[in-house]
Amino acid sequence: MHCDYFSAGRCRSCRLMGVPYHRQLADKQVMAAQALRPVAPEVRWADPFASAESGYRNKAKWVVGGDRRNPTIGILDERREGIDLRRCGICEPSLIEAFPALVDFIARIGLVPYDVNRRIGDIKYLIVTTSPQGQLLVRFVLRSLDRLDDIRRGLPALRSALPQLAVASVNLHPEHKAVLEGDREILLTEESSLSIRLGDVSLYLGPQGFFQTNTAVAAGLYRQAADWATQTTPTSVLDLYCGIGGFALHCAPPSARTVHGVEISADAVSGARRSAATRPDPGRFTFDADDAVARRLDADLVIVNPPRRGLGATVADWIDTGAARHLIYSSCNPATLAADLARMPSLRAIEARLFDMFPQTAHMEVAVLLERR
Template identity: 70%
Template sequence: MQCDYFSAGRCRSCTLMEVPYARQLADKQANARAALAEVAADVRWAEPFASSESGYRNKAKWAVGGTAVNPTIGILGRDFQGIDLRRCGICEPGLLAAFPLLADAIAAMGLAPYDVARRSGELKYLIVTVSPEDELMVRFVVRSTRQLPAIRDGLPGLRQALPGLAVVSVNLHPEHKAVLEGADEIVLSDRATLPMRINDLTLHLPPRSFFQTNTAVAAGLYRQAAGWADEISPGSVLDLYCGVGGFALHCAPASARSVRGIEVSADAAAGARDSALALPDPARFTFEAADAGGQPEVDADLVIVNPPRRGIGAALAEKLEHGSAGHLIYSSCNVTSLAADLARMPSLRPRQARLFDMFPQTAHQEVAVLLERR
């Protein structure tokens, strides 16, 4: 993949940009196998699930810089000045088409970008997600409600410029610290969730919810997990760190009389419940807003975990080790924490594994493992 921003040294986020994609994929597979060699010596590895080399990201988290008249959307340099990346080649076409119009809308609304050095201004970030149907979710991350009237007044013009605009919200992030968003979200649109059609399911994404940033590879990951679940034919499924229900809703064969999801984000759990309502038998699905790692009971025929990079940790691993689950599907974005967690659960033997390349041009990787109780 050729990237003018990378070649010019303006953005080096894609650290493997100069490495041929086939080599990237082979190196990631070798790294994953090596990381799990001691804890998964007998595992059967499938071929890696490859991604498009470019145009794969469905979500952009841009820092806003420049001025209210001439804003930049992209990243901040070492001097905290904005570097505009609106033609970033790893973003989906629907995002690339929207970026210039969103920059124009920021200028038209008179939204003052946040100046990190001076701690002045209002608009910190612009977070944009595109669905497979080219609908958009746009979130303005601001310091206060001061410019909320300007955003409301600018919505008719924004909708006219972006006919696919489905969800618009404002996130309040008053603190001066290196986190992307705050705790309070104000939805300005009639619709509060973005429908994401994945395989044969529609997942509903609220603004403050996690979803894999590579839609095509996420679909492959869910299909793989669903295939494993079909082979297992569990009577009950427990999905920990379930997000908006992607794994739970896919891994629910007819044999699963109960499917329970646990997710710390109340918004995401609500989105999962909305998604389940469209299925023929929604009553068997339960989604709760709670700490997945703090569950007192983790017993089910099949348990699924998709934790943050830190992994599930010793406490939850011990519960699973001494629990009754016959099978575990572990999806991980960090093979180091994955290896540590698998070592804590020797009674659950890794049987199959597959690498899913969610983030081409970077060293990041997603690995899914199917484990069976000895």
């Protein structure tokens, strides 16, 4: 893949840009295998699941820079000034098509980009997600709610320019710190979630929900986990860090009479419950936003998809001493994955596969199937 921004030195986020893709994939496979070898020396590796080299990213998390008349969306340079990346080649085409109208809207409303150095301005970030069907979820991350009414008044014109806009919200982020969003979300549209259809499963992503940023590879990851779930024939499934229910809703073989998901985000759990209601057998799915519930449940199969920091000692020990016959662990960090596997000696890794969620970068997703010894 060629990127003009990278070649010009304007953006170096994709650190593997210019490295042939087959080599990127091979190198990641080696790194993943090396990370797991000390704790899983006999694991069988399936062929890596490759991605499209470009146009794969379904979510853009842009800093809004520039000035009131000429806002930019992209990243900040070393002087904390905006670099416009609206033609970024790793973004899905439906995002690229939407960016000009969104930038025009920001300028037309007169939202002042947040100046990091001076700590003044209205809008900090623009977060846009696209579904496989091309619909959009747009979030305006604002420093205050002073311009909320202006955005509301201008929204009909934006929806006229972007008829694919399904969900819009304002996120309030008043603090000056290096996090992307605040806790408070204000919905601007009647629809509260973006419908993401993968095969026969419909997932519902709210503004503060989580979904993998590479839709095609996420679908492959879910299929792999579903195949493993079918092989293990569980009567019960427990999905920890379930998000909007991607694993739970895919990993429900006929043998599983109960499928339970646990996630701390109430917004994500609401989406998971909505998805479950569309399934032919909705009664066997339950979801909770209370992580303490998991400790009171036994399951034949446990599925985990934790953040980069991994499970940690407490959760790993609970799983290690629990009753689950099998564990499916999906990780975006091979180092913390290996550390967690070392904490669970009663479980043996038998199969693993690399999923290339992030081409042009060194990041990767690794899924592992483990069985109790």
